[in-house]
Amino acid sequence: xxxxxxxxSNNSKGQAATELLLCIPVLVLLAAGMVQFCLxxxxxVQFEYACGESARAYNLGKVQPDGFADSIWExxxxxxxxxxKGSIHVSAEASQSLxxxxxxxxxxxxxxxxxxxxxxYGGQQWTVxxxxxxxxxxxxxxPHGVPxxxxxxxxxxxx
Amino acid sequence: MIKxxxxxxxxxxxQVLLATLFFCFIFMALFIGLYKAGFSYIEKEKAMxxxxxxxxxxxxxxxxxxxxxxxxxxxxxxAAIVDVVTIAATEGAVDPDLRKVVQTVQSWVxxxxxxxxxxxxxxxxxxxxxxxxxxxxxxxxxxxxxxxPNKLQFPLPPLPMFFFNPExxxxxxxxxxxxxxxFRSAADLLNDNYxxxxxxxxxxxxxxxxxYYSPDQTEEATNSQHAGQKWVKGKRNLFLKLTPVVTxxxxxxxxxxxxxxxxxxNFLVNIPLDVVHxxxxxxxxxxxxxxxxxxxxxxxxxxxxSYHVASEMKLVGGxxxxxxxxxxxxxxxxxxxxxxxxxxxxxxxxSSIPGVPSVPSIPKVQDILQQVLHQSSIPGFPSTSGxxxxxxxxxxxxxxxxxxxxxxxGVNLPSLPQLPNLPQAPSIPGVSLPDMSQLPSIPGIPQxxxxxxxxxxxxxxxxxxxxxxxxxxxxxxx
Numbered sequence: 001x002x003x004x005x006x007x008x009s010n011n012s013k014g015q016a017a018t019e020l021l022l023c024i025p026v027l028v029l030l031a032a033g034m035v036q037f038c039l040x041x042x043x044x045v046q047f048e049y050a051c052g053e054s055a056r057a058y059n060l061g062k063v064q065p066d067g068f069a070d071s072i073w074e075x076x077x078x079x080x081x082x083x084x085k086g087s088i089h090v091s092a093e094a095s096q097s098l099x100x101x102x103x104x105x106x107x108x109x110x111x112x113x114x115x116x117x118x119x120x121y122g123g124q125q126w127t128v129x130x131x132x133x134x135x136x137x138x139x140x141x142x143p144h145g146v147p148x149x150x151x152x153x154x155x156x157x158x159x
Numbered sequence: 160m161i162k163x164x165x166x167x168x169x170x171x172x173x174q175v176l177l178a179t180l181f182f183c184f185i186f187m188a189l190f191i192g193l194y195k196a197g198f199s200y201i202e203k204e205k206a207m208x209x210x211x212x213x214x215x216x217x218x219x220x221x222x223x224x225x226x227x228x229x230x231x232x233x234x235x236x237x238a239a240i241v242d243v244v245t246i247a248a249t250e251g252a253v254d255p256d257l258r259k260v261v262q263t264v265q266s267w268v269x270x271x272x273x274x275x276x277x278x279x280x281x282x283x284x285x286x287x288x289x290x291x292x293x294x295x296x297x298x299x300x301x302x303x304x305x306x307x308p309n310k311l312q313f314p315l316p317p318l319p320m321f322f323f324n325p326e327x328x329x330x331x332x333x334x335x336x337x338x339x340x341x342f343r344s345a346a347d348l349l350n351d352n353y354x355x356x357x358x359x360x361x362x363x364x365x366x367x368x369x370x371y372y373s374p375d376q377t378e379e380a381t382n383s384q385h386a387g388q389k390w391v392k393g394k395r396n397l398f399l400k401l402t403p404v405v406t407x408x409x410x411x412x413x414x415x416x417x418x419x420x421x422x423x424x425n426f427l428v429n430i431p432l433d434v435v436h437x438x439x440x441x442x443x444x445x446x447x448x449x450x451x452x453x454x455x456x457x458x459x460x461x462x463x464x465s466y467h468v469a470s471e472m473k474l475v476g477g478x479x480x481x482x483x484x485x486x487x488x489x490x491x492x493x494x495x496x497x498x499x500x501x502x503x504x505x506x507x508x509x510s511s512i513p514g515v516p517s518v519p520s521i522p523k524v525q526d527i528l529q530q531v532l533h534q535s536s537i538p539g540f541p542s543t544s545g546x547x548x549x550x551x552x553x554x555x556x557x558x559x560x561x562x563x564x565x566x567x568x569g570v571n572l573p574s575l576p577q578l579p580n581l582p583q584a585p586s587i588p589g590v591s592l593p594d595m596s597q598l599p600s601i602p603g604i605p606q607x608x609x610x611x612x613x614x615x616x617x618x619x620x621x622x623x624x625x626x627x628x629x630x631x632x633x634x635x636x637x
Contacts, residue, residue, distance in 0.1 A: 016174075023175065023176070026179070027186070030183065037193060040197075041201060048205055052207075052211065052212070059215045098289055098293060099290075100223070118227065119223065120223050121219045123216065123219070151297075151298075153212065154215055154219075155216035155294060157219035157220070157222045157226075
């Protein structure tokens with residue numbers, strides 16, 4: 001340690017270059033981290049958008065409950081390469097509607113009839129999870145991809 | 160510090176490291192900025208999505224309600240047939256008047272004031288509101304309601320603000336759930352509006368109102384930017400974007416209302432028939448105005464920053480007559496773009512809120528709710544400010560109020576036992592007390608200031624358009 005100090009204090013040739021060499025990886029790492037965070041945020045925004053569009057399609061009756069995951073995948077558009085299709089996990093439950101949907105199921109036949117014909121609206125509440133695999137640096141921490149999750153709910157008529 | 164400076168001065172080996180540290184600092188600042196911006200963008204996307212989904216959900220309930228109107232109109236038609244058959248069979252001796260029963264049910268369910276044939280309180284509009292609140296909670300929209308003056312803490316569900324049919328309703332009925340329906344009168348069947356004709360309407364960007372003009376109220380715009388653009392006569396200074404709307408014939412009897420009135424058929428106006436849209440062309444819209452809290456800034460563990468979002472939907476569909484059950488489609492929900500600050504009624508209302516200096520700055524939801532709850536600037540809204548006052552509560556605008564006692568942690572005051580009803584004093588025959596309000600004032604003694612009144616039941620009834628005399632009487636002793 002003493003000899004290094006002596007060398008550094010007495011000989012400044014190549015010293016700056018050495019220090020720069022030591023610092024460059026740190027700076028590159030920071031810059032790369034920023035870029036990767038940008039990509040990550042971009043993917044997350046696209047994921048939220050895809051979920052929202054799928055819910056809107058469900059509201060219009062264009063998507064059935066069992067096709068919700070496929071609809072999300074389609075709405076990811078050009079960002080599909082950043083995700084793993086197999087990692088989409090959609091857990092759906094009936095939306096907590098007051099009178100529509102499954103609210104009348106507990107009342108038996110009459111309840112089913114009322115909710116089916118009078119309160120002919122119902123909906124779904126989803127929790128969607130997906131893994132984003134774009135980021136090699138985050139890959140060290142998340143080997144299966146960075147998990148994204150969101151929750152959303154919507155009603156539609158006719159049910 | 161001096162040693163460090165001397166070391167850096169004398170030893171060039173520290174300079175690059177220092178520069179690197181400086182760059183790292185800049186990178187970290189950039190990184191934090193990037194993180195905040197990215198997170199903020201995600202939250203914004205979620206806020207918009209949540210507001211849109213809540214709006215679409217209310218639209219679904221609203222559309223179902225309009226379909227129910229068709230069902231009840233069909234029931235009304237059946238009831239009318241039964242009435243006619245009964246009257247004919249009994250040669251006018253018996254009129255079951257089933258149609259009136261159905262119409263009463265319609266007025267209570269769908270919120271139509273039978274006296275004014277305008278909006279009223281209804282069960283189904285309240286259901287729309289409740290479902291909207293429920294869905295807003297599922298989509299994580301939250302509002303911070305202003306606490307009542309006594310600062311009672313009680314759990315409140317997330318309550319968004321809904322504006323119902325803001326283009327065509329007045330401010331009161333924007334805030335109270337309504338469906339923009341009315342009873343069609345027999346005279347309406349003779350009205351020219353129900354003939355196949357072209358009606359112009361415009362939706363100005365600056366006003367946010369939809370107004371309707373018939374072709375004879377308009378004229379060709381000279382030197383217009385667009386082919387076929389029209390002006391409203393006498394209003395050339397306004398920028399009007401007129402769009403022709405063809406109102407299809409609904410199959411009713413064609414005629415002229417003026418002809419009917421001239422020939423002594425005024426009674427037709429007072430004969431209610433089925434429920435129809437209050438506007439022609441119909442206008443059923445709902446605006447959701449809410450906020451989504453973000454975790455960008457927390458104080459005492461609570462999110463203090465939130466996105467204010469507004470979303471509007473419009474229902475697209477046909478008529479509400481019974482025969483539309485056969486050939487009419489379900490009403491469809493369409494999201495439409497909205498700029499809340501462009502609505503004049505909301506803008507004027509907002510400008511009356513203290514602390515909101517300028518429009519078009521969007522006020523916080525709390526500001527509007529505070530105004531609704533504690534101010535009386537809404538025409539027709541019963542005032543709740545200064546309730547229980549001259550003894551006003553600190554924090555309200557009336558009077559100095561009582562000094563606030565410090566609260567003791569863990570100490571709950573027991574509720575006072577209810578006093579039994581005191582027996583009424585027997586009246587003395589021939590003796591009556593004078594009306595105190597009619598007493599003459601005594602010179603030299605100032606009159607007590609008028610106490611701000613607690614809104615009476617009749618005030619509330621008037622506000623909701625209900626005849627106070629029709630309210631059930633509260634029994635004595637309560």
